[in-house]
Amino acid sequence: MPKTKLISITKTILPLLLGVFLILYSIGEASPEERTKLWKNITQANPYWLLLSVFLGCLSHLSRAYRWQYLLQPMGYKTSFKLRFMAIMAGYLANMGIPRSGEILRAASLSTYQNIPFEKSFGTIISERVADLVMLLIILGGSLIFNQHLIINFLKNYNINPFFTIILLGGLLAIGLLGLQVLKKTKHPILQKVKTFGQGILEGMKSIFQMKHTVAFLAHTVFIWVMYICMFLVVKFAIPETFGLSFNAIMAAFVVGSFAISLTNGGIGIYPIAVGAILVFFGISKEAGEAFGWVVWGTQTLLNLVLGGLSLLLLPILYKKQQKQSCS
Template sequence: MKPFVDIVKFIVPFAVGIGILWWMYRGNDWSATYQMLTSMHWGWMLLSLAFGIVPPVFRALRWRLALRPLDEHPPLRVCTDAIFVSYAASLVVPRIGEVTRCGTLKTYAGTSFSQALGTVVSERVVDSVLLVLLTVGAALLQLPQYLHFLHTTGAAPLQLLQHFTSAGYLVTAVCALLALGFLALLVARMSFFRRGREKMVSFMAGIASLRRVRPLWAYLLYSIGIWAGYYLHFYLAFFAFPATASVDPAAALLAFCIGSFAVLVPTPNGAGPWHFAVKTVLVLYGLAEAPVVAFVLLVHTIQTALVVLTGAWGWADLLLIKKQSKTATL
């Protein structure tokens, strides 16, 4: 029975992602998408990709700070490689990344798995708080424009929902249910840590280590830098396409925040839910749907390719570290 459940847990995220993508692109003009790709400004896209590498490095620096109070001192190189590999692993099995990077750190740096996982949980709490604050800030920044739009057009707020089709509501409901289901599964799996008191103590010590992080300002600065990097990774991609180059930074910030929440749905790299969420926000801001649909597809595909490449780099570097370690012991 367990192998069947594991297979279902592996297939369902892919099926949901593919289903949403099929629904969004079933009538797509692929020649227009190809034309948009060939007209892309690679200078802007490469700059966007450069900022895509910044958050994992900041995340590695922040992780080392969180591990220091636990008397764990893994090399920055190993931490960075572990995060690169974890992102790539999540493309195959959604949400496996946290476990993967802690296991990698244990294998290549001898760090306690339970303590490392505890610090990752602390990271998720901090990141969630920052994302909520960022979303509220983005919404407040757009409030004057939103009120001006309602005053100018005389439209009621509920009329904006008319842009949603019945299928759009269905996709939103499915994504919400999957996100809730994943959270419920995560809570249920916490029983894993009850198998041994020692593991549970180590896990809780990892969570509590945040109170002893020094310097705390550096931890917070890295956290802010992570989200700033992710935002620039997303926003600079708009300039790569003539159809989206005029998007307002605040509007892009709101689309970025909504897309970040959509990634909570356990599909590979948010494929499907992210496309739908970002497309919906940008269309509500008045952008033509055809170029926006092409934009989200191209940007997500290119950014996913970056995740694969950095994951391969991290894996190759870890193998090199292992080889160097064996050579040093001879």
């Protein structure tokens, strides 16, 4: 087996195995009474609030699909809202199997169905992620003001270092830009192709500075994250023990969950454990806290499975239909 393929498989399997291990370990460590209480909190959660959480999550995805057009327009590309939405949902589904593969699938979908160069659409996705990272940092900063020692100690205990992640991303970006400068002077045919590809990504990233609708882009970015917080917040009303949680507690759990979700495929295993562990500090039992985490994770994962699965199914069908119409 080629070394690169082995590394790729390892990166996919290890986070998934970690998530499964954490689930089994958490269940094994709990007493029969604790497992019963956890299951009762999950199964008796008020479905009204769960449906509202799913609806708010769907609104955030719709807004993300609409926002994407603002980054594509400066490069002269027009795409349908339907295609952008399905590409995003298919990407979320892919991330559950192979971490970070969803961004590649999103760009590939536009390349396949709208003939937009992969590297340019991928560049716009990078710019999106930068904007989202800024929003997450703002939320993190606000939460740290009220829960500084609590959140920092919790992240240390779980070996979650958001600042290392930020520095790493910044370093990779700097290396990429430096690499492009070096490639400008090369005449090697293979490196010339790499240069063209890199310049396409850079052009896609620059689109964020060339938008005609900057205010609208920022408004959608804020709306997306407000919906993320709201879909998390309303779940507290679904479980009796978490009903009285303060907004301060919700924000602390939201921040911890946002960073924990990247540790395994789609946050499987680690997300509910991390959310439950932070809520314990606010007087919530471990079982109710983990039930809260499982319900949040489960409802949004189900949404991604359904919409992502439908998107993967419909994308090639609609594309074939468009091809037939254009040929007739």
